[in-house]
Amino acid sequence: MEIKLEYRPAYSMATVNLNPGESFRAESGAMVGMSAELEMETSSRTQKGGVLKGLARKLLTGESFFLNTFHARTVPGHVMLAPANVGDLVLHDLNGELLVQSTCYVGSEPSIDIQTKLGGFKNFFGGRGFFMLKAVGKGPLLLSAFGAILEVDVTEPFIIDTGHLVAFEPTLDFKIRRVGSWFSTFFSGEGLVCHFTGRGKLWIQSRNPGEFGGIVGPMLPPR
Amino acid sequence: MQSRIELNPEYALLEVTLEPGEKVVAESGAMVGMDSHLKLTSQSRGGILKGLARKMLGGESFFQSTFEAESAPGRVLLAPGAPGDIREIELPAGRSLMLQSSAYLASTPDVTLDTKWGGAKGFFSGAGLFLLKATGPGRIWFNSFGAMATQAVAGQFVVDTGHIVGFEETLNYSISKVGGLKGLLFSGEGLVARFAGTGTVYVQTRNPASFAAFLHPFRPVKNE
Numbered sequence: 001m002e003i004k005l006e007y008r009p010a011y012s013m014a015t016v017n018l019n020p021g022e023s024f025r026a027e028s029g030a031m032v033g034m035s036a037e038l039e040m041e042t043s044s045r046t047q048k049g050g051v052l053k054g055l056a057r058k059l060l061t062g063e064s065f066f067l068n069t070f071h072a073r074t075v076p077g078h079v080m081l082a083p084a085n086v087g088d089l090v091l092h093d094l095n096g097e098l099l100v101q102s103t104c105y106v107g108s109e110p111s112i113d114i115q116t117k118l119g120g121f122k123n124f125f126g127g128r129g130f131f132m133l134k135a136v137g138k139g140p141l142l143l144s145a146f147g148a149i150l151e152v153d154v155t156e157p158f159i160i161d162t163g164h165l166v167a168f169e170p171t172l173d174f175k176i177r178r179v180g181s182w183f184s185t186f187f188s189g190e191g192l193v194c195h196f197t198g199r200g201k202l203w204i205q206s207r208n209p210g211e212f213g214g215i216v217g218p219m220l221p222p223r
Numbered sequence: 224m225q226s227r228i229e230l231n232p233e234y235a236l237l238e239v240t241l242e243p244g245e246k247v248v249a250e251s252g253a254m255v256g257m258d259s260h261l262k263l264t265s266q267s268r269g270g271i272l273k274g275l276a277r278k279m280l281g282g283e284s285f286f287q288s289t290f291e292a293e294s295a296p297g298r299v300l301l302a303p304g305a306p307g308d309i310r311e312i313e314l315p316a317g318r319s320l321m322l323q324s325s326a327y328l329a330s331t332p333d334v335t336l337d338t339k340w341g342g343a344k345g346f347f348s349g350a351g352l353f354l355l356k357a358t359g360p361g362r363i364w365f366n367s368f369g370a371m372a373t374q375a376v377a378g379q380f381v382v383d384t385g386h387i388v389g390f391e392e393t394l395n396y397s398i399s400k401v402g403g404l405k406g407l408l409f410s411g412e413g414l415v416a417r418f419a420g421t422g423t424v425y426v427q428t429r430n431p432a433s434f435a436a437f438l439h440p441f442r443p444v445k446n447e
Contacts, residue, residue: 006372007372010232010233010369011233011307011308011370011429012233029430032382032386033381033382033383034381035372035380035381036381080372082369082428082430084429084433084434084437085434086369086429110424180259204232209437213441214441216438216441217441218441219440222444222445222446223442
């Protein structure tokens, strides 16, 4: 398997070259194009949960609930993958665990287990679409960012806005917190943050999808 | 005539420099700026009815603008509506390029443009894929949402309909549905075109329907 990233950072696209017997899994809307020789298989995210559980997730999080797996059977082929939004892609060589903000997941080697981590009540306070996935295993993991992507080495407590979070290593512990008063939470837009402690890497996106939606959305006709 | 594509791929801009007697035709609305001595005329190409058919079926503007340098050279700056790249190709006489309707930016006057009905297939399958057929001789400029990748096809290749910019007429295609329950809200998602034959497909690295789906939850909610 060989993965090539092109057109970075603004309009990044990944081309995944598969040899016979290899597969790659991707978020359902990510496929741009593929060799006709590849076989595409659609499944809901968790094999156990099935469609209804998937649908509940869809409604709660805005995240899509289907994954497509592309298989090269007897001949090689390639699949091109791109995120929905403007921004960069990063290829993470997973060996262990990574926590990924759900809208930033693009694809992964199929043996990597993608678990939805509802995380209880606190995550729903994290703002629109803030929902974590836990990727467990070994192999390539493809993530997207809205805007550019920045790697941060955390060695002492660090705070980031929930809308800018892409992923973080499990050696970091996080809590969702308010900064300032309840008043500023509701009126400043800077209210909810992830407070990280421990040591490890985290990745942040240079634009916040919620902020962008907040600028453009009110100009659109009501739904 | 000289042309230059600048500021690509993110915000590509086309600059065309016309010698006296030369013209360039562009999608109405594409003009960013021009030398004031150029002559600008708007017309419906191929007559009102044909133009209207294009508008209804192709989703493309009813009117196009022609820029002409009469006695002195001059330049015109043209830009597509969406952020992304611009590509220029030279079409030999009789050779055609099929373009997704919003991908057309400009062409030299001898290039003919026809609505090809999305080959009815695109229209009836709900793919939202409306195609224009541009036939040479001449130069044509077309644009993408995001970057533009070139995919050579020899045999078969599958492309999400929302990522198609255009393709050479030597390729045949059929539309089919993939990927579960997507496309409930926005037409075009979850539909793919399966290309067969030998030729080039131009794909865009972002999908306008996915972008619209991202923005949808941010729309105000109607008061009942």
